[in-house]
Every structure is written in C-alpha cells, then in structure tokens.
Amino acid sequence: MEADEVITVSDLHVTLAGHEVVRGLSFQVRRGEIVGLVGASGSGKTVLLRTMLGLLPKTSGTVEIMGVRLEQATPAESRRIGGRCGMMFQQGALFSSLTLRENVEFPMREYLDGSDAMYGDVALAKLAMVGLSVEDADKLPSEISGGMTKRVAIARALALDPDILFLDEPTSGLDPIAAGEIDRLIRTLQRVLNLTVFMVTHDLNSLKSVCTRILALYDGRIIAQGPMQDILAFDHPWLRAYFRGERGRAAQLA
Amino acid sequence: MAQGPSLRAGVGADGDLLSAEGDWTAAHAADLDRLAHAAPPHVRKLTISLEGVGRLDTFGVWALERLRRSVVEAGAQAQLAIPQDARADLFAGVDKALARPSGQTGRRDRWGTLLHRLGRSAEAFAVDFAAFLDLTGRLTFCFAQGLRHPARLRLRSAVHHLDRTGLRAVPIIALMCFLIGCILAQQGFFHFQRFGATDYVVDLVTILVLREIGVLLVTIMVAGRSGSAYTAEIGSMKMREEIDALRTMGLDPVEYLILPRILALIVAAPLLTIIGNGAALYGAGVVAWIYGDMSPAVYIERLHEAASHIDLEVGLIKAPVMAFVIGAVAALEGMKVQGSAESLGLGATASVVRSIFFVIVLDGIFAVLFAAMGM
Structure with missing residues (x-):
C-alpha cells in the first residue's frame, strides 16, 4: 500500500519577478482528504497550486506527490503521476479546436489502452455527471457558456478517474444550483474513488459543505489550518473578516 | 492487493x-x-x-x-x-x-457533397467581397472624418505601426532586393552574352526592377510580415472580446485598430519600394562590375539612359493600392476569427495567401491599364 500522505510540501519558497510570493510553506495532504485553500486575491494561492504541479519554478523547498519529488522524477514517473492527477484550470483551458467530448477523451487516448467506443461512452458519462446533455458533447468550447466551460474542465480533469484532483476555483462563476451540483459531485467522487482533492476556492458554501480541512494562506504563509470550526475559532483579523463578514455569516446561516 | x-x-x-x-x-x-x-x-x-x-x-x-x-x-x-x-x-x-x-452517436457531417462545398465557397466568396466593400466604405468614412478632426486619425498609433511595418522591415527588404538584383543581372549577363547583347542587361534589370520586381517583392514581404501579424493581433483581440469591449464603450474598432494599421501600410509600402528599388539596382551594379566587367561609371550612365521617371512611377503608383488590399484582407481575416486557436491559425494563413494572390492579380490589372495608357 502506498503512503498515506499523497502530497507533501515542505519549506516551499517561490519568488516571482523579485517578489517572494510563497514564503516557507509546509503541509501535507492525506489520501481521501478534501483540502480547501483560502486566501485573499494575490496571496499566492494560484502560484502555490501551479508550483505544486511543476508549472512554476520554485526557489527552494520540496514538493512530493505520491512519494515522488517532481524535480527528480524520471520521464516515466512524471508520466505516471500525470495520469493520476487531474487539474482543472480557472479559465477551463479547454483545447479550443477539439469538441467537448474530444476534450474529455484526450487524456484517455494518451494514457489508456481501451477502445474508441469505451472512451466515447465514458467521456459522455463524465459530461453527464457534471450536468451536460449528450447533445452538447459535439459542440466546440467557443460555443458554450462560462459555466459550462467550468463543468467540462472538471469533466476533463476527472477523465482518468485520477487519485488526486487539483481544482482552481471550481465553483466561481456558477449559479448556486450548478455550484451545489459540483460540490455534490466532488463529494461523491471522493467517496467512490477515495479521491484526494486539493482546491482553491472562495466559495464559503463549498468550504463548509465539502472540505474536510481548510488551509488559510495569508501573505505567503499558512496562518491556520484545520476543519471549518477550528478556522472559525482562530483569531486573526483577516480570517475574521473573511469568514465573519456579511457574506461569510450568510453562508454559515444557510 | x-x-x-x-x-x-x-x-x-x-x-x-x-x-x-x-x-x-x-x-x-x-x-x-x-x-x-x-x-x-x-x-x-x-x-x-x-x-x-x-x-x-x-x-x-x-x-x-x-x-x-x-x-x-x-x-x-x-x-x-x-x-x-x-x-x-x-x-x-x-x-x-x-x-x-x-x-446521435455519429459526428455531424461537416463536409457534405462536392456540389454543396462549391456552393458554400461561392457564397463565402460573395460574403467576403461584400465585407471588403463594407470595410472600404467604413475606412473611407473614418478617413474623411479624420481629415476634419485630425485627433480621430489616431496618428500616434499609425506612427507606431509605421515603425513596425516600415522601419523595421528595411534591413530584410533591402537585403532581399539586393540579392534579387544580383541574380537578375547575373542571369542577364550569362544569357545575353551568347547574342553579344550584354549592353542591354542594364535596360532589362532597370525596367524589371522599377516596374515589377521591386514593388512585388516588397508587397509580398509586407503581406507575409505585417499582414499576418495584423490578422493575428486583431484575431486574438476578437477572441478575448477586446473588440467587443471597444464597441460597448461606443468606440469604433475600424477607427481604432484598422485605419491606423492600414494608413501605416499605405505610407510604408512606397517608401519600402524606393529602398527596395535602390538595393536591387545597387546589387545589379555590383554584379555588372565584378561578373560583367562593366565599370560603375558605365553602369550608372546606362542606368540613366534606360530608366525613365515613368518606370519609377509605374512601380510607386501600385505600391499604396497593394498595401491597402493587404491591410484590408488582414483586418477582415482577423475579424472573422472565432473562439478557437485553430481559427486564428486559419485566419493568418488565409490572410497571407489571399493578400499575395490579390497583389499578383492587381499587378496584372495594372499592367493592362498602364499599357492602355501608354505608360
């Protein structure tokens, strides 16, 4: 059996354009957790996520995903890791010249050895799970709305039924019903596939109903972590403002 | 397990x-x-x-x-x-x-029958031509308004584009025309030697360069260099809804984006043609001296006899018209770009291919016109 810690980040520093954005972060994510990363705009959430995925260079520190250090990984290892991680980008990052179904099929074709019929059916199933109809599957990304783009991006991140799912603001820009469906989908998949989810989100409802643990990032450091009630009890001016402002209170009443 | x-x-x-x-x-x-x-x-x-x-x-x-x-x-x-x-x-x-x-399992049949495609392309051609006329009208209108209110000509933007499409194109265009001038002269000397007609090489090179080669080389280079860039710029602005943003602010994309670019091209093309002509004739002179045993003094004298101001005018009159067509085609292809990266690539390709095609067609029309006018 593999180690329980699927993501280990230790003493991570990232400097972008002379400015230290991430300043000595350490945390671990265990299998099956749904971790929500919160922080003000510009606090380094997306930078952290991109560094964990190896899209941005880090100044110092280490990131281990499923026991493999990304910078030391052999091409075979990084391919294996790539097949077991799904990433949903904030803007969707769908391949604009492929149809929605082809977008979801794409990782399957690259990583699996099944048949076209299998890819097609499973891709449609993924699209159905995120709430798209079969008729939409042959549309191009430029023909669909922003909310649908998010859903298709999640479907593509889930294409391989990955072990770890990285989500960058999965519910922003969605109506409350769609956001609720996405939350439910994330919970379901987590239970069924024992998925580990690491998500950046501002959606207080998602944080409350989906996340098992919250990491609060402020000024490039983690100032608090734990389940929602611990974070709420934590005394920090920014956290107070974030969770107990008008919108925060409204979400907790819900 | x-x-x-x-x-x-x-x-x-x-x-x-x-x-x-x-x-x-x-x-x-x-x-x-x-x-x-x-x-x-x-x-x-x-x-x-x-x-x-x-x-x-x-x-x-x-x-x-x-x-x-x-x-x-x-x-x-x-x-x-x-x-x-x-x-x-x-x-x-x-x-x-x-x-x-x-x-519904099958994919939509995107290609259809041959007849269907023929009809589609005829329709597309008509639509494109109408769009070209429409853009020409808008540009003329914007330009006329700009003459009355010079602030609306966006001269600062035009100068910026003039720098990009004109000044920065000088080295490559000069080099290319120089080489073509060398090649023309070398071929002339090589083949005319057999008839003992090397005296006429200078006439050949001069007329070819001033009337045809100079302006064609320059406009083809401009189409490949600047036309494709215009299409890509306007196309990606279209993709990112920047053009829609301009429209909702009540601003006209033709006035802001297209007119300054086309003005820059219209100014740049004749200037680049003059530079290209000079470089080509210089190259021919170098070859005449080294390869054809014709001293520079003799070459320049022959040049004076062979070249008339009409030859130069014929070339220079064509340049701005071709530049306009290149700019307009580039802008139209840019505005046609849809959401996908693929359509941006298609637009850039179509822009270069079409504008070079139209440059050659225009050149033919000009040849007939000038012949009828006795130029």
Whole structure:
C-alpha cells in the first residue's frame, strides 16, 4: 500500500519577478482528504497550486506527490503521476479546436489502452455527471457558456478517474444550483474513488459543505489550518473578516 | 492487493450468475474493454454480482453496464446488483450516457457533397467581397472624418505601426532586393552574352526592377510580415472580446485598430519600394562590375539612359493600392476569427495567401491599364 500522505510540501519558497510570493510553506495532504485553500486575491494561492504541479519554478523547498519529488522524477514517473492527477484550470483551458467530448477523451487516448467506443461512452458519462446533455458533447468550447466551460474542465480533469484532483476555483462563476451540483459531485467522487482533492476556492458554501480541512494562506504563509470550526475559532483579523463578514455569516446561516 | 478485473461464472438462486472480481479501474482499460464484450452466450436470466469487486471507477462501471446491455440486446434478461452506496451515482451517470438515442452517436457531417462545398465557397466568396466593400466604405468614412478632426486619425498609433511595418522591415527588404538584383543581372549577363547583347542587361534589370520586381517583392514581404501579424493581433483581440469591449464603450474598432494599421501600410509600402528599388539596382551594379566587367561609371550612365521617371512611377503608383488590399484582407481575416486557436491559425494563413494572390492579380490589372495608357 502506498503512503498515506499523497502530497507533501515542505519549506516551499517561490519568488516571482523579485517578489517572494510563497514564503516557507509546509503541509501535507492525506489520501481521501478534501483540502480547501483560502486566501485573499494575490496571496499566492494560484502560484502555490501551479508550483505544486511543476508549472512554476520554485526557489527552494520540496514538493512530493505520491512519494515522488517532481524535480527528480524520471520521464516515466512524471508520466505516471500525470495520469493520476487531474487539474482543472480557472479559465477551463479547454483545447479550443477539439469538441467537448474530444476534450474529455484526450487524456484517455494518451494514457489508456481501451477502445474508441469505451472512451466515447465514458467521456459522455463524465459530461453527464457534471450536468451536460449528450447533445452538447459535439459542440466546440467557443460555443458554450462560462459555466459550462467550468463543468467540462472538471469533466476533463476527472477523465482518468485520477487519485488526486487539483481544482482552481471550481465553483466561481456558477449559479448556486450548478455550484451545489459540483460540490455534490466532488463529494461523491471522493467517496467512490477515495479521491484526494486539493482546491482553491472562495466559495464559503463549498468550504463548509465539502472540505474536510481548510488551509488559510495569508501573505505567503499558512496562518491556520484545520476543519471549518477550528478556522472559525482562530483569531486573526483577516480570517475574521473573511469568514465573519456579511457574506461569510450568510453562508454559515444557510 | 491490486488485481486485474475478471468475471467468474456460476449458478445463482435465480438463473445464471456472473461474479465480478478484482479492481475494475482505468488502469486495466484493455481488460475492461474485453470483459465488456464477454457476455456468455445462451443465457436467459443473468445476474451480475459486484460483491467481489475491489476498486471500481467510471471505466469499470462502463464495462459492467455494457456487459448487461449486450445481454439484454441479445433478448435475455439481465440485472446488475447496483450497490446501494455512493457508487450508485457512477452508475446513474454512465446509464445516462449509454441511453442516448443511437442516431446521435455519429459526428455531424461537416463536409457534405462536392456540389454543396462549391456552393458554400461561392457564397463565402460573395460574403467576403461584400465585407471588403463594407470595410472600404467604413475606412473611407473614418478617413474623411479624420481629415476634419485630425485627433480621430489616431496618428500616434499609425506612427507606431509605421515603425513596425516600415522601419523595421528595411534591413530584410533591402537585403532581399539586393540579392534579387544580383541574380537578375547575373542571369542577364550569362544569357545575353551568347547574342553579344550584354549592353542591354542594364535596360532589362532597370525596367524589371522599377516596374515589377521591386514593388512585388516588397508587397509580398509586407503581406507575409505585417499582414499576418495584423490578422493575428486583431484575431486574438476578437477572441478575448477586446473588440467587443471597444464597441460597448461606443468606440469604433475600424477607427481604432484598422485605419491606423492600414494608413501605416499605405505610407510604408512606397517608401519600402524606393529602398527596395535602390538595393536591387545597387546589387545589379555590383554584379555588372565584378561578373560583367562593366565599370560603375558605365553602369550608372546606362542606368540613366534606360530608366525613365515613368518606370519609377509605374512601380510607386501600385505600391499604396497593394498595401491597402493587404491591410484590408488582414483586418477582415482577423475579424472573422472565432473562439478557437485553430481559427486564428486559419485566419493568418488565409490572410497571407489571399493578400499575395490579390497583389499578383492587381499587378496584372495594372499592367493592362498602364499599357492602355501608354505608360
């Protein structure tokens, strides 16, 4: 059996354009957790996520995903890791010249050895799970709305039924019903596939109903972590403002 | 323990029983694909049990559902003991996907018949031509307004584009024309030697360069260099809704984006043609001196005799017209870009191919016109 810690980040520093954005972060994510990363705009959430995925260079520190250090990984290892991680980008990052179904099929074709019929059916199933109809599957990304783009991006991140799912603001820009469906989908998949989810989100409802643990990032450091009630009890001016402002209170009443 | 998926046949309380065992996950996609079509023949009533299944994901659920459906389609009864836990959601999703009407599996027929395509391209040509006329009208209107209110000509932007499409193109255009001048002269000396007509090489080079080669080389280079860049810029602005943003601010994209670019091209093309002509004639002179044993003094004297101001004018009159067509085609192709990266690439390609084609067609029309005018 593999180690329980699927993501280990230790003493991570990232400097972008002379400015230290991430300043000595350490945390671990265990299998099956749904971790929500919160922080003000510009606090380094997306930078952290991109560094964990190896899209941005880090100044110092280490990131281990499923026991493999990304910078030391052999091409075979990084391919294996790539097949077991799904990433949903904030803007969707769908391949604009492929149809929605082809977008979801794409990782399957690259990583699996099944048949076209299998890819097609499973891709449609993924699209159905995120709430798209079969008729939409042959549309191009430029023909669909922003909310649908998010859903298709999640479907593509889930294409391989990955072990770890990285989500960058999965519910922003969605109506409350769609956001609720996405939350439910994330919970379901987590239970069924024992998925580990690491998500950046501002959606207080998602944080409350989906996340098992919250990491609060402020000024490039983690100032608090734990389940929602611990974070709420934590005394920090920014956290107070974030969770107990008008919108925060409204979400907790819900 | 990780163990591949398998099916074990048995007899249940109520008809045949298939027990699924092992991990039914994406890692075993090939096995799943095989198992999905491994329905036992001659069953009447089949129950598929999932009790022995380890890990199960969407791919596994797909294989189980396919298996069940293939039995049902063969006319027998089959049921799947769907676990009453979170996994039921996976079954619901796959069920939705497999239940689609069969008519919609195929992709839309994008190509159609030959006749259909011919009609489409004729229609597209008419639409493009109308768009060209429309843009010409808008540009003329904007330009006329700009003459009355010079602030609306966006001269600062035009100068910026003049720098990009004009000044920065000078080295490559000078080099290219220099080389072509060398080649023309070398070919002239080589072939005319046989007739003892090397005296006429200078006439050949001068007339060719001033009337045709100079302006053609320059405009083709401009189409490839600046026309494609214009299409890509305007196309990506269109993709990112920047053009829509301009419109909602009540500003005209033609005035802001297209007119300054086209003005820059119209100014740059004749200037570049003059530079290109000079470089080509200089190259021809160098070859005449080294290869043709014609001293520079003689070459320049011949040049004076051969060249008339009409030859120069013929070339220079064509340049701005061609520049306008290049700019307009580039802008139109840019405005046609849709959401995808592919359409941006298609637009840039179409822009270069079409504008070079139109440059050559225009050149032919000018040749007829000038001949009729006796120029």
